[in-house]
Every structure is written in structure tokens, then in C-alpha cells.
Amino acid sequence: xxxxxxxxxxECKNSLARTGVIHLPHGDVQTPVFMPxxxxxxxxxxxxxSLEEMGFEIILANTYHMYLRPGADIVQEGGGLHGFTKWxxxxxxxxxxxxxxxxxxxxxxxxxxxTFRSDIDGxxxxxxxxxxxxxxxxxxxxxxxxxxxxxxYDVKRKxxxxxxxxxxxWANRAVAEWKKQQENGYKGVLFPIVQGNFFDDLRKESxxxxxxxxxxxxxxxxxxxxxxxxxFAEKLQYTVQYITRSKPRYVMGIGxxxxxxxxxxxxxxxxxxxxxxxxxxxxxxxxxxxxxxxxQKRYEHDFTPVDPECNCKVCRTYxxxxxxxxxxxxxxxSSMLASYHNLYFLNDMIHQIRDAINQDRFEEFRREFLDxxxxxxx
Amino acid sequence: xxxxxxxxxxECKNSLARTGVIHLPHGDVQTPVFMPxxxxxxxxxxxxxSLEEMGFEIILANTYHMYLRPGADIVQEGGGLHGFTKWxxxxxxxxxxxxxxxxxxxxxxxxxxxTFRSDIDGxxxxxxxxxxxxxxxxxxxxxxxxxxxxxxYDVKRKxxxxxxxxxxxWANRAVAEWKKQQENGYKGVLFPIVQGNFFDDLRKESxxxxxxxxxxxxxxxxxxxxxxxxxFAEKLQYTVQYITRSKPRYVMGIGxxxxxxxxxxxxxxxxxxxxxxxxxxxxxxxxxxxxxxxxQKRYEHDFTPVDPECNCKVCRTYxxxxxxxxxxxxxxxSSMLASYHNLYFLNDMIHQIRDAINQDRFEEFRREFLDxxxxxxx
Numbered sequence: 001x002x003x004x005x006x007x008x009x010x011e012c013k014n015s016l017a018r019t020g021v022i023h024l025p026h027g028d029v030q031t032p033v034f035m036p037x038x039x040x041x042x043x044x045x046x047x048x049x050s051l052e053e054m055g056f057e058i059i060l061a062n063t064y065h066m067y068l069r070p071g072a073d074i075v076q077e078g079g080g081l082h083g084f085t086k087w088x089x090x091x092x093x094x095x096x097x098x099x100x101x102x103x104x105x106x107x108x109x110x111x112x113x114x115t116f117r118s119d120i121d122g123x124x125x126x127x128x129x130x131x132x133x134x135x136x137x138x139x140x141x142x143x144x145x146x147x148x149x150x151x152x153y154d155v156k157r158k159x160x161x162x163x164x165x166x167x168x169x170w171a172n173r174a175v176a177e178w179k180k181q182q183e184n185g186y187k188g189v190l191f192p193i194v195q196g197n198f199f200d201d202l203r204k205e206s207x208x209x210x211x212x213x214x215x216x217x218x219x220x221x222x223x224x225x226x227x228x229x230x231x232f233a234e235k236l237q238y239t240v241q242y243i244t245r246s247k248p249r250y251v252m253g254i255g256x257x258x259x260x261x262x263x264x265x266x267x268x269x270x271x272x273x274x275x276x277x278x279x280x281x282x283x284x285x286x287x288x289x290x291x292x293x294x295x296q297k298r299y300e301h302d303f304t305p306v307d308p309e310c311n312c313k314v315c316r317t318y319x320x321x322x323x324x325x326x327x328x329x330x331x332x333x334s335s336m337l338a339s340y341h342n343l344y345f346l347n348d349m350i351h352q353i354r355d356a357i358n359q360d361r362f363e364e365f366r367r368e369f370l371d372x373x374x375x376x377x378x
Numbered sequence: 379x380x381x382x383x384x385x386x387x388x389e390c391k392n393s394l395a396r397t398g399v400i401h402l403p404h405g406d407v408q409t410p411v412f413m414p415x416x417x418x419x420x421x422x423x424x425x426x427x428s429l430e431e432m433g434f435e436i437i438l439a440n441t442y443h444m445y446l447r448p449g450a451d452i453v454q455e456g457g458g459l460h461g462f463t464k465w466x467x468x469x470x471x472x473x474x475x476x477x478x479x480x481x482x483x484x485x486x487x488x489x490x491x492x493t494f495r496s497d498i499d500g501x502x503x504x505x506x507x508x509x510x511x512x513x514x515x516x517x518x519x520x521x522x523x524x525x526x527x528x529x530x531y532d533v534k535r536k537x538x539x540x541x542x543x544x545x546x547x548w549a550n551r552a553v554a555e556w557k558k559q560q561e562n563g564y565k566g567v568l569f570p571i572v573q574g575n576f577f578d579d580l581r582k583e584s585x586x587x588x589x590x591x592x593x594x595x596x597x598x599x600x601x602x603x604x605x606x607x608x609x610f611a612e613k614l615q616y617t618v619q620y621i622t623r624s625k626p627r628y629v630m631g632i633g634x635x636x637x638x639x640x641x642x643x644x645x646x647x648x649x650x651x652x653x654x655x656x657x658x659x660x661x662x663x664x665x666x667x668x669x670x671x672x673x674q675k676r677y678e679h680d681f682t683p684v685d686p687e688c689n690c691k692v693c694r695t696y697x698x699x700x701x702x703x704x705x706x707x708x709x710x711x712s713s714m715l716a717s718y719h720n721l722y723f724l725n726d727m728i729h730q731i732r733d734a735i736n737q738d739r740f741e742e743f744r745r746e747f748l749d750x751x752x753x754x755x756x
Contacts, residue, residue, distance in 0.1 A: 041703065045710040049691075070678070070703045078681055078699055086695050300448070303456055313427075317464050321456055325419065325448045332423040335710055 005189070005216035006248045006269075013360040016240065016267035017353075022217070022248050024142045025187040026082065026090040029057040031248060031269040032353060034260065034346050035092060036277065040065045041075075041085045044277050045335040046343065048087045054312075054344050058090035058143075060272045063136055064099035068118050068125075072138040080140025092272070093141040094252070095132050095193075098221075101150040109149060111166065129170040133177040137186045143250075145219060146174035148193040153226045160197035164206055167195045175213055191250060193221040194243070198235055207242035217248040220268070224253040233262050240266045257286070257349060257373055261366045264353055276346055280338035283327040286345040288369075289378035292320075294338070299324045312344035383567070383594035384626045384647075391738040394618070394645035395731075400595070400626050402520045403565040404460065404468040407435040409626060410642050410731060412633065412724050413470060413650040418443045419453075419463045422655050423713040424721065426465045432690075432722050436468035436521075438650045441514055442477035446496050446503075450516040458518025470650070471519040472630070473510050473571075476599075479528040487527060489544065507548035511555040515564050521628075523597060524552035526571045531604045538575035542584055545573045553591055569628060571599040572621070576613055585620035596621065597628040598646070602637070611640050618644045635664070635727060635751055639744045642731055654724055658716035661705040664723040666747075667756040670698070672716070677702045690722035 009019040022029040036043045036051065037060045043051060051059065061081055066072065078084035081091045097114070100107050104116040106124075113128035129147045136144035147170050149163040171192040178190040192210045196202030203222070210218050220239055223232050236251065243249060248269040254260060255273020263271055276286070285292040287307035292299075294306070305315040306323060314323075314337045326334040349369070356365035387397040400407040414421045414429065415438045421429060429437065439459055444450065456462035459469045475492070478485050482494040484502075491506035507525045514522035525548050527541040549570040556568035570588045574580030581600075588596050598617055601610050614629065621627060626647040632638060633651020641649055654664070663670040665685035670677075672684070683693040684701060692701075692715045705712040727747070734743035 040707045040709060041700070042709050042711040045714075047711060047714060065707075069707065070699070074679060074699060074703075077679060078697060084697075084700055084703075086700070301452060301455060319456060319462075321448070321452060322419070322462055322464070325452075325462075329418045329443075329447065331418060331420050332710055332713055333420040333425060336423075336425060336714065 006246075008245075010358045012357045012362045015265050015362045017264045017357045017362040018267060018269070019354045019357045020248070020269060022269075024058070024090045024189075026088060026142055027057055029090060030354065032260075032264050032350060032357075033058060033270050034255065034350050035060050035270065035272040036343050037062075037272055037274045038085070038087070039274065040069070041081065043339070043343070045281065045332070045339040046277065048085065050340055051087065051343075052089070054340075054347055056089070056343070056347065058092055059087060060092050060094065061085075061139070061141075062096070062099060063093045063132065063139065063145075064096035064103070066093075066139060067096065067135050068120055072135045076138040076140070080138070082140060090142040091139070092143040092250075092270075093136050093139055093145065095136070095145040095147040096127055097145075097148040098150050098252070100127065109166065111169070114147070114149075129173040130177040133174050133181060133190065137181045137188070140186075140188065142188045143217065144178070144188055144190050146171050146190060146192045148195055148221055150225070151195070151197050151222065153198065155197060157199055160199055160202055163197070164195050164202050167193065168206065168209055171210065171213060175215060178215075189216050191215060191217045191219045193219045194239060195222045197222055198227065198231065200238055203235065203239045204242050207239050211242070211244040211247070215247075217250065218243065219250040219252055221252055223251065224259070229258065229262075232259070236263065236266050236268070240268070255346070257346075258370065260346070260349070261353075261370060264357075265362070265366065276342040277339040280342045281335045283334065283338065285323075285338055286342050287378050288372055289375055290373055292378055294320065294324045294327050296324070306341060307345070310341070310345060310348070312341050312348075314338075314341040314344075384624075386623075388736045390735045390740045393643050393740045395642045395735045395740040396645060396647070397732045397735045398626070398647060400647075402436070402468045402567075404466060404520055405435055407468060408732065409647040410638075410728060410735075411436060411648050412638065412728050413438050413648065414655065414721050415440075415650055415652045416463070416465070417652065418447070419459065421717070421721075423659065423710070423717040424655065426463065428718055429465065429721075430467070432718075432725055434467065434721070434725065436470055437465060438470050438472065439463075439517070439519075440474070440477060441471045441510065441517065441523075442474035442481070444471075444517060445474065445513050446498055450513045454516040454518070458516070460518065468520040469517070470521040470628075470648075471514050471517055471523065473514070473523040473525040474505055475523075475526040476528050476630070478505065487544065489547070492525070492527075507551040508555040511552050511559060511568065515559045515566070518564075518566065520566045521595065522556070522566055522568050524549050524568060524570045526573055526599055528603070529573070529575050529600065531576065533575060535577055538577055538580055541575065542573050542580050545571065546584065546587055549588065549591060553593060556593075567594050569593060569595045569597045571597045572617060573600045575600055576605065576609065578616055581613065581617045582620050585617050589620070589622040589625070593625075595626040595628065597630055599630055601629065602631040607636065607640075610637070614641065614644050614646070618646070633724070635724075636748065638724070638727070639731075639748060642735075643740070643744065654720040655717040658720045659713045661712065661716065663701075663716055664720050665756050666750055667753055668751055670756055672698065672702050672705050674702070684719060685723070688719070688723060688726070690719050690726075692716075692719040692722075
């Protein structure tokens with residue numbers, strides 16, 4: 001185990017929320033942290049300089065995508081993800097287990113691994129817990145994920161049990177392979193993943209097992225796969241009871257204010273989502289008073305900023321009327337500016353969340369923020 | 379006439395090429411100048427900060443597009459093109475005559491104006507020399523163009539004659555309307571346009587007429603409409619003989635090194651083209667040794683810059699292998715970086731052209747540059 005990998009700065013007196021810092025090969029990461037997603041080696045429509053300017057310390061890339069194109073060997077030849085993409089702060093990579101489930105045309109699971117077909121060209125591939133660790137090591141990921149078996153919201157207990165059993169076995173195999181890679185000089189860490197679908201006993205069993213593994217952090221999977229928000233909250237709250245508080249905890253695939261506040265309230269330290277940049281490309285802007293769909297006719301003559309309280313360069317510079325115009329004209333600049341703003345907005349929210357935790361007023365801040373966000377006053 | 383609107387710095391001793399400066403309401407413009415095109419109020423995939431960073435002093439916007447959407451009144455309400463788009467250096471706007479010819483579903487010309495249908499929604503509109511000046515005044519264009527009648531490479535003499543006759547009449551009407559607008563406080567200038575299709579006597583007549591008009595600059599139209607490069611060069615060389623050297627001369631729609639060198643050699647001071655940013659979106663990069671089509675497999679493992687001699691942030695940062703990857707993945711970043719590079723490249727070339735002119739070695743530099751550009755060594 002890496003010494004002082006994770007340090008808790010402050011635990012909120014009135015919630016499970018906490019602030020801390022994760023020491024990673026490409027710099028420290030303050031937590032709680034929202035990680036923008038750079039699926040194929042770039043956050044969509046946002047260049048690395050802008051991410052640095054906004055102060056992000058870690059972004060995601062997807063192993064499934066980078067493995068298929070351009071291929072892990074090319075990325076390695078280019079100096080890993082950092083050398084290849086020139087984002088020189090930290091990368092977290094997922095294992096590909098989720099994409100094999102959500103994107104691939106075929107997914108055949110056997111006890112040794114997963115056979116799947118590429119969504120690009122239909123070519124056949126085989127992921128094992130070991131080769132996925134090897135691939136992420138080639139990518140030189142700072143935090144890599146174990147290969148897991150994802151299941152949907154609606155699966156039967158039997159399937160969930162089987163998926164968990166395999167995921168558990170694969171966690172052990174991934175850890176063993178990761179330790180080998182560490183001995184060969186690899187500096188990144190591995191996070192195993194809690195599964196168990198929506199069955200409490202399975203989630204508890206998985207949480208306890210994963211907590212005990214010799215890894216410096218862990219992820220909570222199996223949520224945010226189509227279930228209602230209250231089920232997400234209930235299952236997350238249930239799961240975290242059985243997870244050690246000594247390690248950073250990562251919940252995958254959440255990126256709206258509501259979900260982020262819920263996760264932080266449950267003691268989650270890390271989260272990621274494509275949503276802020278995806279909705280940006282559809283002209284949706286976060287604001288402190290709620291979502292703005294910029295295409296609306298009401299903004300035609302509106303020369304105020306999208307969010308008058310925002311200090312980002314988009315809000316300091318452009319009007320709603322102009323942003324509406326470039327969105328309607330399908331200008332690339334629209335995606336660029338909206339993506340920048342949405343990431344800045346979430347990052348700023350996270351900074352405020354950290355301040356609130358440090359001042360033991362997280363739940364108060366959560367109410368204040370979400371009341372305004374849901375006020376409909378925008 | 380505006381005092382000292384245009385000053386010639388140096389005339390090359392071995393060619394018609396010259397350097398100078400145009401004094402405009404939103405700052406000085408060094409010439410020769412390449413003007414990036416921001417058709418709908420943004421240069422595609424390049425934000426205004428990047429244009430400033432590269433040192434551009436003037437960009438284009440298209441009257442036809444801005445008139446149809448969002449509408450000149452909204453732009454005026456937003457503070458003209460500068461206030462609306464926040465590009466606070468100069469704007470040149472075309473008159474819309476070219477777009478009515480190339481884009482519109484209908485083009486019915488009568489002596490008073492042009493009836494056309496919007497390419498967006500089929501709605502009917504009417505442009506006159508006067509209302510086009512009024513529209514460009516609402517846009518607060520720094521340099522506006524007269525409404526002209528464009529004709530293709532293949533038209534009969536009769537049609538070319540008629541188009542020129544109307545264009546000539548409209549130049550007088552545009553100048554009269556512009557003077558009215560000036561009296562009302564408008565600071566921008568109007569350039570009339572030489573037409574005459576590919577008929578020497580018509581071009582000569584038009585050139586002489588336009589030179590005598592009381593405007594501080596002028597444009598040479600009717601070229602770069604599909605004719606071979608040698609015809610372009612021949613007709614341009616022929617035309618400039620009959621144009622006063624006291625005013626800045628603008629040739630519309632050219633943006634490749636070959637055409638720019640030809641135009642500069644003929645004493646042209648200004649040019650614009652969508653081509654550098656359009657081909658960028660197709661993965662084409664200018665380099666000193668020729669064009670690079672980044673999608674080629676040969677760049678898969680190529681970790682050198684697109685153009686090792688280029689000092690732009692794209693070439694100082696990213697490898698061909700990465701640029702190929704993001705182009706293949708259709709990432710927006712690919713259009714952003716390629717557009718940035720191509721504009722930087724042309725701007726740098728223009729800076730070198732100015733230096734060469736000032737040192738009386740323009741033709742030498744032209745040969746050197748184009749020899750390398752055509753060397754096929756890339």
C-alpha cells in the first residue's frame with residue numbers, strides 16, 4: 001500500500017461528507033472531485049489548456065475506446081496517455097467492463113474473461129482481469145479500474161449473484177496482476193469495484209470484500225444504470241455503511257448537481273460523468289438558478305450572461321443572444337463555449353462544496369444550492 | 379475621403395508587391411493581410427481569444443448570413459458585430475451578392491435590386507444597394523462592400539455586360555447611401571467592386587470606373603469563381619493595371635499559398651477565404667513542405683509535429699499520431715487544432731511576405747516558399 005495515498009482533511013460534523021487529498025503520480029487531487037471525461041483522449045470540445053486553466057487535477061479516459069483505437073501500444077509508444085494527449089495531470093481509466101456491456105454488439109462472459117465485438121468494426125476481442133490491467137498499465141493510468149461484470153437495473157437475483165461472483169474473483173486476479181506491474185515500476189494504482197446490483201445483501205458482501213482488498217482506493221459500481229434517483233440514493237447510502245472510510249471512494253457515472261450532492265453527503269470523494277459536456281453540445285447550460293436551454297426564443301434579445309453569477313470566461317464575455325445564435329447555427333464554437341462553462345460551473349460548485357464541508361455546513365449549503373437550482377427563476 | 383486611410387510603407391523594387399497599413403475604426407491593419415472568415419459571427423472552431431493570440435487584426439463576416447439569422451437588428455442591439463460577437467478588432471463584411479448567387483434558391487435581378495429566397499427557410503427577401511449598405515451599417519462593419527451582381531466563369535458576354543452595367547449603377551447608389559450613413563455618424567468605409575467577368579474590355583472599364591469613385595478602397599470581384607489558376611492570374615494581372623495604386627485593393631475568396639503569392643505579386647493588399655478552416659475540418663494541415671492529410675496510416679506512429687518548423691501551439695504540443703487519432707475519432711478538438719494551425723500558418727506566411735517585400739526580395743521568397751511547399755517532401 002502506498003503511504004499517505006489519501007489524507008482526510010476534514011469530516012463534516014453534520015454529514016458523512018469529507019474533504020481530503022489524493023497523492024497521485026501526476027500531482028495531488030483535492031477531494032471531493034469531479035472528473036471530466038475524455039473518452040477517447042480528449043474532453044469533447046475542450047482543449048487541455050482550458051482544463052488546466054479551470055484547475056482540473058484529474059480527467060478520465062476510457063480503456064475500451066483507447067484499446068480499440070488508436071490501440072494501447074501506440075499510446076504507450078507516445079508516452080502513455082499523458083505523453084500522447086499532452087494532458088500532464090492525472091488520468092483515471094475505467095476497465096472497459098461498462099462499455100462492453102453498453103456499447104458492444106456481443107458480450108459473452110466466461111469465468112476467465114469477456115468476449116466482445118468492437119462497436120467500430122465488429123472485430124472480436126477478449127478482455128481478462130489481467131490483460132485489462134496490462135492495457136491500463138500501457139496507458140500509464142494514474143488510477144486504473146478492475147474489470148467487472150456490469151448488470152442493469154432490472155436483472156434477476158441469479159444473474160446479479162453470478163455477476164458479483166465473477167467480479168469478486170476478477171478483483172483478486174486484477175490485484176495480483178497490478179502488484180506484478182508495480183514490481184516492474186508502474187506507479188499507478190488499482191481500484192476494485194463494488195457490485196451486487198440492487199440486492200442489499202450482495203452489495204454488503206461486495207462492499208466488505210472490496211474494503212479489505214489491498215488497494216489504496218475503491219469504486220462503487222452498479223449504480224446510475226437507469227434506476228430512479230431515490231433508488232440510487234438509497235442503495236448508495238446502504239452500501240457506504242460497509243465500506244472503509246480510510247480509502248477514497250469513487251462513484252462512477254454521476255455528474256448533475258443533485259447526484260453529486262447526494263454522493264458527497266454519503267462520503268463519496270470522486271465522481272465523473274460525460275453529461276456536462278454532452279448536454280453542452282445540445283445547448284444546455286448549468287446556471288445557479290437552473291438549466292438554461294439556450295435555443296429558446298426568449299433569449300433572442302437577451303444580452304445578459306448565461307449565468308450572471310458565474311466568473312467563467314464564457315459568462316464574463318458572451319451574451320445569451322450570441323450563444324443562442326451560434327447554437328442555432330450549429331457552430332462548433334457553441335459546443336466549445338457551453339462545454340467550458342458547464343465544466344467550470346461544476347468545478348466551482350465542487351470548490352464551494354469543499355468550503356462548506358470544511359465549515360461543517362455541507363447540508364445547509366446543499367439545501368441552499370439545490371433550492372436555487374430548482375427555483376425555476378432562470 | 380478619410381485622411382491617411384491607407385499608407386504604403388514600402389514598394390518592392392522587383393515586383394508590384396507592397397506593404398502598408400490601413401487605419402480602421404477598430405485598429406490598424408498591416409498589409410498585405412489575410413482575413414479569416416467568420417461567416418456567421420465566429421470563425422469556425424476558433425474562438426476570438428485564439429484569433430487575438432495569433433495577432434489577426436481583421437476578420438470577415440457575411441452579410442447574407444447575419445441578415446437572415448440572427449438579423450441585423452439583433453446584431454445592432456447587441457452593439458454591432460463587435461459587441462455581439464465580442465471580436466473587438468475590425469470586421470469586413472461582404473454585401474451578400476455572392477451568397478445570393480451561390481446559395482440562394484432564387485435570384486431574380488431587376489435594375490433596382492435582387493429578389494432571393496433564404497437557403498434556410500425559403501422566405502423571400504429583397505436586397506438593394508441602399509438597404510445592403512443600411513444592413514452593414516447596422517452590423518457596424520469597419521469595411522463594407524457594395525451589392526454587386528456575380529457571374530460565373532462560363533457566362534456569355536451579353537450576360538456579363540448586363541451584370542457589369544447593373545453593378546456599376548449600384549456602386550454609385552451604394553456610395554451615395556454610404557455617404558448618408560457617414561453623415562449620421564457611421565465610421566466604417568465602403569469598398570466598391572470591380573466586375574466584368576472574364577472579358578478584358580469590361581474588366582478594364584470597371585477597374586477605371588471603380589478607381590475613380592470617392593471611396594478609400596476597392597475590391598476586385600468576379601475572380602476565383604471556378605476558373606483555372608492561370609486564368610485567375612492572367613485576369614488579375616490585367617485588371618490591376620487599371621486600378622489606382624493609392625487605395626488598398628482587396629481580392630475576394632483566395633486563401634491558398636499559391637493564390638496569395640500571386641495576388642501579392644500583383645499589388646493586392648487584402649484577401650480572405652474559408653478554405654484554411656474548411657480543409658482543417660477535413661484533417662488537412664498546411665506545412666512548409668506541403669499539405670498533410672492527417673488521416674493517413676503513415677502517421678499512425680509518427681510522434682513528430684505536423685510542421686516541425688511551425689511555432690504554433692498545436693505544433694509545439696501535439697504529435698501527428700495524436701492529431702490523426704482525434705481526426706479519425708471525429709473529435710471536435712481535431713477541428714479546433716487544425717483550424718488554429720492553418721490560420722497560424724497563413725498568418726506567419728504573411729508576416730514573412732511582408733518582411734520579404736520590405737527587403738525587396740519578394741519574388742525570391744515566393745519561389746523559395748512555393749518550391750518547398752510543392753517539394754512533396756512532407
